[in-house]
Amino acid sequence: MKIGELAKHSGLAPSRIRFYESSGLIRGVERKDNGYREYGPEALWTLDIITSAQRAGFSLDEIRNLLPNDQARWQHEALLASLERKVTEIELLQQRLAQNKAQLLVAIDSVKNRPDALACTDRAQWVLEKLRESTGAAPSEPPNDGSSA
Structure with a gap:
């Protein structure tokens, strides 16, 4: 899905999503030949975890250390x-x-x-x-x- 669609589903601004991506919190984002980002379904799951963890008081560094590379590899x-x-x-x-x-x-x-x-x-x-x-x-x-x- 493109960033606009991800923003709509997550309720976050595209700039916030790009920030999380550049901070290393969202991984596995593909760039298409036209330069558009293509996010997989795990991106929405990751954004939900990030926003929930922030509401619980976790810093972005703490969240970064906790997020697994994929949903099946939680520590x-x-x-x-x-x-x-x-x-x-x-x-x-x-x-x-x-x-x-x-x-x-x-x-x-x-x-x-x-x-x-x-x-x-x-x-x-x-x-x-x-x-x-x-x-x-x-x-x-x-x-x-x-x-x-």
Whole structure:
């Protein structure tokens, strides 16, 4: 099939398909005498895998290393290990995002409920202290400018 037909079936722009081809993700593309690319039926299958893997968070390099030369030659152990590694990465990212969200909620609450009696610079320090308390971090020391009290 020609690139226009492949683009129509895959929902991808021809430029994206050419990019994947030049990146080595789509293999076995023939050039006809008229210069047109001729894609085999496996090209649509490959594009589906590429787009699904990208949505799952895989980089193009990771995808390139996982794609077999043909559908019958999957390296199942490497594929399984990559999928499990990606799940672990996602779980770690979810933990970091949950921590970031919790810290932002503390910051929002601290800003909304800061004591009105404090001076403006003291209010900022109060909010920062609430953030440190929420993470269990030790209070920061004032900078040492070399003078003694």
